Amino acid sequence: MRGWPILAVLAALAAVPAVTSDNIALNFMVGALIVALAAQGWNLLGGFGGQLSFGHAAFYGTGAYVTALLQQHGVNAWAGAALGVAAGALVGAVIGFLSFRAGLRGSYFALVTLAFAEVLRILANAAPFTGGAAGLLVRLDVRAANFQFASRVTFFYVALGCVAAALLLTWSIGRSRFGAQLAAVRENEEAARALGIDAFATKLRAITLSAAITAAAGVLYVQYYLYIDAGLAYGTGVSVAALLAPVIGGVGTVLGPVVGAVALEGLGHLTRLVAGPVPGVDQVLFGLMLVAAIAFVPGGLVGRRA
Amino acid sequence: MSQPTRRAVLTAAAVLAAPTIPRAQPASVKLGILQPVTGALAQDGDLGRLGAQLAIEEVNAGGGIPGLGGAKLEMVFGDARSTPDAGTQEVERMQSEGVCAIVGGFASPICLAASQAAARYGLPYVVDVGVSDSIVTRGLANTFRFAPGFGKVASVALDNLATLNDAAGKPAKTVVLVHEDGLFGSGLAKLMQAELPKRGFEILDTVAHPTPARDMGNIALRIRSLAPDLILPSDYYAEFVLLARTLQQQRIRPKGIYGVLNGAASNYRFVKEFPTLAEGLLDCNHWADPRNPKTQALRQAVEARGKSFAYNVMLNYSCVLLVADALSRAGSADRARLTEALAGSSFSGHIMPYGPTRFVGGQNEGASPVNTQVQGGDIKVIFPAAFADAKPVFPAA
Numbered sequence: 001m002r003g004w005p006i007l008a009v010l011a012a013l014a015a016v017p018a019v020t021s022d023n024i025a026l027n028f029m030v031g032a033l034i035v036a037l038a039a040q041g042w043n044l045l046g047g048f049g050g051q052l053s054f055g056h057a058a059f060y061g062t063g064a065y066v067t068a069l070l071q072q073h074g075v076n077a078w079a080g081a082a083l084g085v086a087a088g089a090l091v092g093a094v095i096g097f098l099s100f101r102a103g104l105r106g107s108y109f110a111l112v113t114l115a116f117a118e119v120l121r122i123l124a125n126a127a128p129f130t131g132g133a134a135g136l137l138v139r140l141d142v143r144a145a146n147f148q149f150a151s152r153v154t155f156f157y158v159a160l161g162c163v164a165a166a167l168l169l170t171w172s173i174g175r176s177r178f179g180a181q182l183a184a185v186r187e188n189e190e191a192a193r194a195l196g197i198d199a200f201a202t203k204l205r206a207i208t209l210s211a212a213i214t215a216a217a218g219v220l221y222v223q224y225y226l227y228i229d230a231g232l233a234y235g236t237g238v239s240v241a242a243l244l245a246p247v248i249g250g251v252g253t254v255l256g257p258v259v260g261a262v263a264l265e266g267l268g269h270l271t272r273l274v275a276g277p278v279p280g281v282d283q284v285l286f287g288l289m290l291v292a293a294i295a296f297v298p299g300g301l302v303g304r305r306a
Numbered sequence: 307m308s309q310p311t312r313r314a315v316l317t318a319a320a321v322l323a324a325p326t327i328p329r330a331q332p333a334s335v336k337l338g339i340l341q342p343v344t345g346a347l348a349q350d351g352d353l354g355r356l357g358a359q360l361a362i363e364e365v366n367a368g369g370g371i372p373g374l375g376g377a378k379l380e381m382v383f384g385d386a387r388s389t390p391d392a393g394t395q396e397v398e399r400m401q402s403e404g405v406c407a408i409v410g411g412f413a414s415p416i417c418l419a420a421s422q423a424a425a426r427y428g429l430p431y432v433v434d435v436g437v438s439d440s441i442v443t444r445g446l447a448n449t450f451r452f453a454p455g456f457g458k459v460a461s462v463a464l465d466n467l468a469t470l471n472d473a474a475g476k477p478a479k480t481v482v483l484v485h486e487d488g489l490f491g492s493g494l495a496k497l498m499q500a501e502l503p504k505r506g507f508e509i510l511d512t513v514a515h516p517t518p519a520r521d522m523g524n525i526a527l528r529i530r531s532l533a534p535d536l537i538l539p540s541d542y543y544a545e546f547v548l549l550a551r552t553l554q555q556q557r558i559r560p561k562g563i564y565g566v567l568n569g570a571a572s573n574y575r576f577v578k579e580f581p582t583l584a585e586g587l588l589d590c591n592h593w594a595d596p597r598n599p600k601t602q603a604l605r606q607a608v609e610a611r612g613k614s615f616a617y618n619v620m621l622n623y624s625c626v627l628l629v630a631d632a633l634s635r636a637g638s639a640d641r642a643r644l645t646e647a648l649a650g651s652s653f654s655g656h657i658m659p660y661g662p663t664r665f666v667g668g669q670n671e672g673a674s675p676v677n678t679q680v681q682g683g684d685i686k687v688i689f690p691a692a693f694a695d696a697k698p699v700f701p702a703a
Binding site for chain 2: 022023024027028031125126132133134135137139140142150225226227229232272280282283
């Protein structure tokens with residue numbers, strides 16, 4: 001894939017604050033970018049690597065919780081964020097090590113990731129140091145040093161920067177030796193092994209990177225809303241959002257997760273506006289549109305990679 | 307940020323229009339009402355919205371806000387969709403529509419996130435229910451909670467339980483705690499586990515369950531084998547209904563079921579749909595002063611609309627009146643002045659048994675829960691005596 005469509009999408013997104021200074025639009029865009037980042041993480045493992053995960057909330061939640069917890073213990077927010085991403089990557093490596101070493105593939109791998117995320121959710125809901133069911137609050141103290149910004153525009157650009165970095169990473173992986181190995185493992189693991197590719201190491205590397213990206217989304221979430229609880233961090237809703245965006249946008253494409261996330265979130269927002277006062281109607285409409293999207297554009301909005 | 311907000315445009319338009327319409331009605335004041343009317347908390351959110359709406363109608367029918375020249379209140383409603391992110395999104399929308407304050411939130415996570423989003427704009431936020439005590443310990447100047455928090459509810463509940471038991475000759479000695487595993491259930495269970503033994507009760511077991519839960523069979527069997535004198539359930543509506551039905555099916559009849567902030571025990575829907583299950587249930591919860599004539603008038607208005615007279619209605623109704631009073635005293639919809647007027651409020655025109663409002667660090671110090679019991683198909687207040695309209699029936703016949 002050539003680089004210019006990526007630059008075009010990034011430029012279009014970067015122009016949003018120039019078009020509108022409306023905080024509703026910016027708030028919506030930040031939400032969509034957080035989902036896009038989580039989805040980019042999923043896409044690296046699920047799309048490029050063919051390892052479908054139902055449990056990316058495990059990484060997202062770890063990123064969020066570690067960032068919030070460290071700040072409660074006086075660690076600087078930016079350092080906390082970096083450690084949050086690292087912790088997410090570590091959780092990814094551990095889950096990957098355990099499940100890939102056991103040879104889990106396909107639906108078995110998907111179920112195991114779901115189980116890990118659920119276990120983490122229940123632990124976070126019960127453990128006292130995560131605030132239990134009361135969750136964790138990050139103190140509102142709007143200073144750039146605290147990773148909190150007075151203007152939504154600043155946060156928008158921080159989120160966009162993360163999305164751009166993840167785009168570049170996936171783009172360069174797609175063109176690298178590692179990307180080729182990943183594709184080989186995805187298409188036929190036995191054949192890849194016969195060619196001398198270390199399938200275990202390749203998959204482990206993919207899940208670690210994937211987890212780090214999704215953890216960064218969790219970090220952004222907690223720094224934006226300044227509150228996290230077990231359901232928000234490790235809930236199945238997070239895992240579903242992370243996999244739905246690439247499915248709609250295009251699994252295994254560089255731009256798929258971003259296009260899918262913006263389209264899905266935008267659709268959700270629009271249906272809410274047109275649905276009017278009847279609660280729940282927008283969700284019915286949203287569901288119908290999803291069915292239509294999967295029926296008529298099965299390869300995703302930006303098309304399946306050849 | 308530099309682009310004119312709709313509010314600024316409207317103000318400018320009003321200023322321009324003023325000379326041509328010299329004796330125009332004062333511009334209405336927009337009040338944000340945030341409730342979850344979609345998702346898991348929709349039933350509560352719907353009732354909260356109703357309470358706010360009735361209060362706004364009452365203020366407007368009574369000639370608007372006196373201190374603002376009779377300006378009318380206008381509701382800007384936001385659906386928090388049962389999640390904190392959706393609540394935040396709605397705060398942004400309300401801000402852009404130029405509301406003077408926001409009332410509501412219902413669930414603690416929504417209140418925590420939404421009040422923080424409002425704090426960015428210095429927008430006053432009045433929490434209707436949200437019981438988590440961290441809501442008022444964050445030092446946010448814009449956040450006020452009219453109702454009692456966790457700590458207060460738990461201590462009153464335990465004191466009243468001991469009083470009730472002592473007055474009946476201490477028939478109850480053993481208890482089983484059943485609670486949902488979220489913020490409210492586990493928080494309460496923790497407090498009660500620490501406090502009940504000090505008051506002479508023996509805790510036989512503490513059983514947690516998730517929300518939603520689809521089956522209470524195992525919990526009921528566990529309770530049957532332990533045969534406690536009292537069951538203390540802290541659950542939301544559907545789970546408590548399920549528990550009560552399962553207990554009845556298994557013929558488990560303790561001396562009392564004593565809810566704390568229970569989702570069903572002080573809910574007319576439950577009383578109407580399951581009269582035999584509901585009879586005799588005790589609860590410590592938010593409830594209006596039954597001897598206040600305004601309470602009875604509100605109840606009639608709610609029931610005339612075919613809705614249930616729940617604490618969400620009472621609290622949101624009272625919170626909107628509280629804001630209306632502060633607006634009138636501030637003499638302006640200016641946020642800083644409104645915040646100041648709220649902080650110094652001594653409003654007593656509400657229907658809750660709290661006395662005059664007094665905010666300390668955002669928490670209404672006079673706020674306190676009451677004890678209710680279902681008697682003869684109605685929900686009666688049994689404690690404190692000053693507000694009671696019935697005597698407790700304990701132990702159950």
